[in-house]
Amino acid sequence: xxxxxxxxxxxxxxxxxxxxxxxxxxxxxxxxxxxxxxxxxxxxxxxxxxxxxxxxxxxxxxxxxxxxxxxxxxxxxxxxxxxxxxxxxxxxxxxxxxxxxxxxxxxxxxxxxxxxxxxxxxxxxxxxxxxxxxxxxxxxxxxxxxxxxxxxxxxxxxxxxxxxxxxxxxxxxxxxxxxxxxxxxxxxxxxxxxxxxxxxxxxxxxxxxxxxxxxxxxxxxxxxxxxxxxxxxxxxxxxxxxxxxxxxxxxxxxxxxxxxxxxxxxxxxxxxxxxxxxxxxxxxxxxxxxxxxxxxxxxxxxxxxxxxxxxxxxxxxxxxxxxxxxxxxxxxxxxxxxxxxxxxxxxxxxxx
Amino acid sequence: xxxxxxxxxxxxxxxxxxxxxxxxxxxxxxxxxxxxxxxxxxxxxxxxxxxxxxxxxxxxxxxxxxxxxxxxxxxxxxxxxxxxxxxxxxxxxxxxxxxxxxxxxxxxxxxxxxxxxxxxxxxxxxxxxxxxxxxxxxxxxxxxxxxxxxxxxxxxxxxxxxxxxxxxxxxxxxxxxxxxxxxxxxxxxxxxxxxxxxxxxxxxxxxxxxxxxxxxxxxx
Numbered sequence: 001x002x003x004x005x006x007x008x009x010x011x012x013x014x015x016x017x018x019x020x021x022x023x024x025x026x027x028x029x030x031x032x033x034x035x036x037x038x039x040x041x042x043x044x045x046x047x048x049x050x051x052x053x054x055x056x057x058x059x060x061x062x063x064x065x066x067x068x069x070x071x072x073x074x075x076x077x078x079x080x081x082x083x084x085x086x087x088x089x090x091x092x093x094x095x096x097x098x099x100x101x102x103x104x105x106x107x108x109x110x111x112x113x114x115x116x117x118x119x120x121x122x123x124x125x126x127x128x129x130x131x132x133x134x135x136x137x138x139x140x141x142x143x144x145x146x147x148x149x150x151x152x153x154x155x156x157x158x159x160x161x162x163x164x165x166x167x168x169x170x171x172x173x174x175x176x177x178x179x180x181x182x183x184x185x186x187x188x189x190x191x192x193x194x195x196x197x198x199x200x201x202x203x204x205x206x207x208x209x210x211x212x213x214x215x216x217x218x219x220x221x222x223x224x225x226x227x228x229x230x231x232x233x234x235x236x237x238x239x240x241x242x243x244x245x246x247x248x249x250x251x252x253x254x255x256x257x258x259x260x261x262x263x264x265x266x267x268x269x270x271x272x273x274x275x276x277x278x279x280x281x282x283x284x285x286x287x288x289x290x291x292x293x294x295x296x297x298x299x300x301x302x303x304x305x306x307x308x309x310x311x312x313x314x315x316x317x318x319x320x321x322x323x324x325x326x327x328x329x330x331x332x333x334x335x336x337x338x339x340x341x342x343x344x345x346x347x348x349x350x351x352x
Numbered sequence: 353x354x355x356x357x358x359x360x361x362x363x364x365x366x367x368x369x370x371x372x373x374x375x376x377x378x379x380x381x382x383x384x385x386x387x388x389x390x391x392x393x394x395x396x397x398x399x400x401x402x403x404x405x406x407x408x409x410x411x412x413x414x415x416x417x418x419x420x421x422x423x424x425x426x427x428x429x430x431x432x433x434x435x436x437x438x439x440x441x442x443x444x445x446x447x448x449x450x451x452x453x454x455x456x457x458x459x460x461x462x463x464x465x466x467x468x469x470x471x472x473x474x475x476x477x478x479x480x481x482x483x484x485x486x487x488x489x490x491x492x493x494x495x496x497x498x499x500x501x502x503x504x505x506x507x508x509x510x511x512x513x514x515x516x517x518x519x520x521x522x523x524x525x526x527x528x529x530x531x532x533x534x535x536x537x538x539x540x541x542x543x544x545x546x547x548x549x550x551x552x553x554x555x556x557x558x559x560x561x562x563x564x565x566x567x568x569x570x571x572x
Contacts, residue, residue, distance in 0.1 A: 186568045238526070245519035252515050257506040266506050269565045270516065273498070276561060280554070281523055288546055 012321025028150025029112035036119035166322035174208030198264035234291035239281035359444035402532035421504035450493030488528035
């Protein structure tokens, strides 16, 4: 591999390693302590994440929204630290519904939103009930500083986006390389398969398999944090596991066939089959089924957040760095295989 | 076409001549379903019904496919190679094996209805059940024939069929279990059409890939 590509690869990966962890999170609303509301005064605490409540005590405002149409101002009783504010809100007997939302507002953090299910008792619900007494002055603009967007469940683990996703991109790139060389192995005009192409296909698939394992591990850790289990029954996850098994089977097939010509032909055929299966499993089938993993029907993917400039500044270099790393590993893997084959040949020559 | 039909008839004749292997697979199906019956006694949910039915189906297919190529000796292979185009051979083998698995799974379905009939399948749509059974069986037959040919050519024996075959058929298995579950729950063809479509696509995919790639495998 070209020296400059190696330098770009290492630079991108160092950049990713540093900035995927170094970037701050944008402030966000974590939770409210309220369990159930009743008519009259309700006291609860609003918990922020990475927020500046104490610093901006003067400009602090907290609102309770009902049905996202009526707004009730809450009085700040005390601000205990940067992340906690104890507030109380007066609610009338009549509300439009029991869909409560919570907004905290100050000059540094902008508007923080919490949508938590809070129960209610003793209210009469009349649709379209408004509230005129609260002077509604929520600044709708987002946090202006540089930081990863705050997502309710993902929170800090959004940093994993820079590791998990590029790993799968790399695996795909390597499997495409492997697929192309498998096609070229078979389409040799002279009828005998080209062992050079076969070696390239195997080296590429082997490196892809390593990135597949890394992708599974990072994905599993992420799933534990956001969904609460190391593995969930999701078409994308199951598909990834099957792809892993198919490529392991590819290497079992390779290693169980001693004759080189025969091995190259058989494994090239199976590799083409495996690639078609991978496209079906990871690109097609998850789109037709329900699941938790982003990027399919009924689940709005990361596209919205990918557009966030702070994520993009790290995500694109991360993809570039990982793909180049994959290519680098593949080249090394190929060289090892060439040496192994030469050694085997020499061994044969000595014997005969 | 006559080459294809001759090869197909040859497969059928060979199978009928060796009745003991066919009887063996039949026994396998019966024993598996009966063991399921003894261990489950009663199936409460459509999902379990469908899953158990297809786990049996998959293992039956693996059993039937293991000898798909190894039953012909080396001499026969060479003889066939000199007579017919490899595409004809894979076509005949695939069609025959797809049919064989379908027949075996119909038998397995009959045993399932015998042992596990009752409330669960009261609202089942049998038209869909049979259609799914047919498409699932042909899918298994086509994919496993191809895998068996790879395993046979690698010369390592029958163990490889399972290693290569299981990951390959998982997408098919997931879809067919869902299809059968929906059919047992009595959903309409429209509600089940997506699963049906995926089944057809997977059938076509394994058939087309086998058809294109087999000639490369066959030439030595």
